[in-house]
Amino acid sequence: MKVLSGLYYTKDHEWVKVKGNVASVGVTDFAQNSLGSIVYVELPEIDEAFEAEDSFGTIESVKAASDMLMPVSGTITEVNDELENDPSLVNSEPYENWIIKVTLSDASELEELMNAEEYEAYCNEEA
Amino acid sequence: MDSVKKTALFDVHEKLGGKVIDFAGWALPVQYEGIIEEHEAVRNAAGMFDVSHMGEVEVKGKDAFAFVQNLVTNDVATLEDHQILYGMMCYEEGGVVDDLLVYKLNSESFYLVINASNVDKDYAWMVEQSKGYHLTLENVSDRISEVALQGPVAQEILQKVVDVDLAEIKFFYCNPNVTIAGAKCLVSRTGYTGEDGFEVYTENENIVKVWETIMEAGKGKGLKPAGLGCRDTLRFEAALPLYGNEISKEITPLEAGLGFFVKLGKDNFIGKDALVTQKEAGLPRKTVGFEMEKGIPRHGYDVVVDDKVVGVVTTGYFSPTLKKNIGLALVESAYAEMGGALGIQVRKKVFPATICSKRFYQKNYKK
Numbered sequence: 001m002k003v004l005s006g007l008y009y010t011k012d013h014e015w016v017k018v019k020g021n022v023a024s025v026g027v028t029d030f031a032q033n034s035l036g037s038i039v040y041v042e043l044p045e046i047d048e049a050f051e052a053e054d055s056f057g058t059i060e061s062v063k064a065a066s067d068m069l070m071p072v073s074g075t076i077t078e079v080n081d082e083l084e085n086d087p088s089l090v091n092s093e094p095y096e097n098w099i100i101k102v103t104l105s106d107a108s109e110l111e112e113l114m115n116a117e118e119y120e121a122y123c124n125e126e127a
Numbered sequence: 128m129d130s131v132k133k134t135a136l137f138d139v140h141e142k143l144g145g146k147v148i149d150f151a152g153w154a155l156p157v158q159y160e161g162i163i164e165e166h167e168a169v170r171n172a173a174g175m176f177d178v179s180h181m182g183e184v185e186v187k188g189k190d191a192f193a194f195v196q197n198l199v200t201n202d203v204a205t206l207e208d209h210q211i212l213y214g215m216m217c218y219e220e221g222g223v224v225d226d227l228l229v230y231k232l233n234s235e236s237f238y239l240v241i242n243a244s245n246v247d248k249d250y251a252w253m254v255e256q257s258k259g260y261h262l263t264l265e266n267v268s269d270r271i272s273e274v275a276l277q278g279p280v281a282q283e284i285l286q287k288v289v290d291v292d293l294a295e296i297k298f299f300y301c302n303p304n305v306t307i308a309g310a311k312c313l314v315s316r317t318g319y320t321g322e323d324g325f326e327v328y329t330e331n332e333n334i335v336k337v338w339e340t341i342m343e344a345g346k347g348k349g350l351k352p353a354g355l356g357c358r359d360t361l362r363f364e365a366a367l368p369l370y371g372n373e374i375s376k377e378i379t380p381l382e383a384g385l386g387f388f389v390k391l392g393k394d395n396f397i398g399k400d401a402l403v404t405q406k407e408a409g410l411p412r413k414t415v416g417f418e419m420e421k422g423i424p425r426h427g428y429d430v431v432v433d434d435k436v437v438g439v440v441t442t443g444y445f446s447p448t449l450k451k452n453i454g455l456a457l458v459e460s461a462y463a464e465m466g467g468a469l470g471i472q473v474r475k476k477v478f479p480a481t482i483c484s485k486r487f488y489q490k491n492y493k494k
Contacts, residue, residue, distance in 0.1 A: 036146075036356070037163045039445040042425050058474065060423050062162040062444065063356055065474075 074102030188262030217398030241270030243367025277324030321365025422478035
């Protein structure tokens with residue numbers, strides 16, 4: 001299982017990479033591995049605003065559909081359209097293939113998230 | 128997972144890296160390498176499944192035939208020795224107790240193979256229905272293990288390790304005296320994938336060596352261990368029903384489109400009157416196939432037309448073989464016309480779907 005340092009992580013197995021006021025959000029290696037072959041990623045609309053923990057989209061494996069939850073509050077600025085054509089990119093490179101980009105409405109929410117060490121420990125507990 | 132039952136192959140699954148889940152009270156692998164990889168192995172080469180969780184009941188005695196004939200919807204009188212048929216056990220009201228395979232070993236000995244999740248219920252039902260018949264019923268599920276070897280090269284692989292000519296076991300026939308790795312096995316040309324293949328039954332103590340012997344024979348032939356995940360996608364593409372999805376206590380075999388396996392011309396069977404009445408009155412609901420451009424249908428999603436719920440998705444997937452979003456749905460008969468437009472409620476949105484043939488995948492049986 002791969003965990004990258006320098007990112008924030010959620011208990012729902014999403015990663016957050018912050019640059020200025022914009023956060024890229026994807027799902028972790030642990031998540032893609034437990035989902036198995038991903039066959040569909042349902043993306044939100046640009047300019048949609050969400051609160052932290054709102055469902056912003058769905059990721060579907062052969063077996064099941066799972067909600068993706070906002071790690072922080074914010075407004076969608078970009079979605080990764082490439083995943084509509086090839087959702088398996090999330091399996092092959094989970095940290096390269098961000099799913100959404102959001103402008104943060106409250107940067108202090110990031111403090112609620114885990115760092116790489118904490119997330120790794122969290123996964124080991126779950127597994 | 129302490130309360131779940133383990134099959135005799137549990138350690139083998141762990142060693143192979145199977146992702147073990149609780150399935151109907153059994154610890155079984157949903158996948159090893161991946162559902163899609165295993166699905167494709169079965170379609171293009173071969174896959175082997177541990178299906179030891181399935182239940183087996185032996186019916187023996189001079190009334191065995193009469194009992195089974197009354198118990199199931201299909202016509203057991205048509206069977207030769209060692210031939211098999213598929214059918215349902217129904218309630219008097221026409222709903223389904225379970226679907227099953229009936230193996231006729233001889234006119235006084237039948238072998239019934241039932242779903243894992245229904246074993247206790249089914250066995251109790253059989254015992255209740257057997258009153259007045261001269262026979263013995265034995266639930267041998269706990270001592271019998273089963274593997275299913277499925278796919279276009281299944282025969283070539285299995286032939287290397289058996290002492291009989293598999294070409295002589297025709298589609299839906301069995302040989303109850305096959306030796307594999309020194310173990311006595313019952314081998315039938317049956318399965319649940321839409322491909323040619325075999326199911327192998329033996330005592331628990333033999334199954335590990337049977338599995339390993341077949342795996343060894345499949346080396347270089349593309350054989351993969353296959354989990355329950357692809358078992359479901361494979362059977363679904365071939366429109367083979369699953370109890371709890373396409374059929375249940377609340378869904379009759381006629382509504383499920385399984386009339387071929389219900390012989391209403393037979394003297395009698397449990398549920399016959401209700402099914403005859405339903406057929407004469409016209410079916411209230413029908414099972415249809417559908418496809419959709421956007422949105423993946425899933426078991427339990429509502430079917431919606433003009434803001435009204437007119438049915439339910441019984442099974443749906445992004446089909447690994449066809450690379451399309453397809454499903455089976457039980458809908459009010461007025462909405463069941465071929466080519467008709469349906470809506471499928473996928474979370475907050477309704478996506479359009481078109482009714483199509485249920486034969487998503489053309490079965491590839493050797494008959």
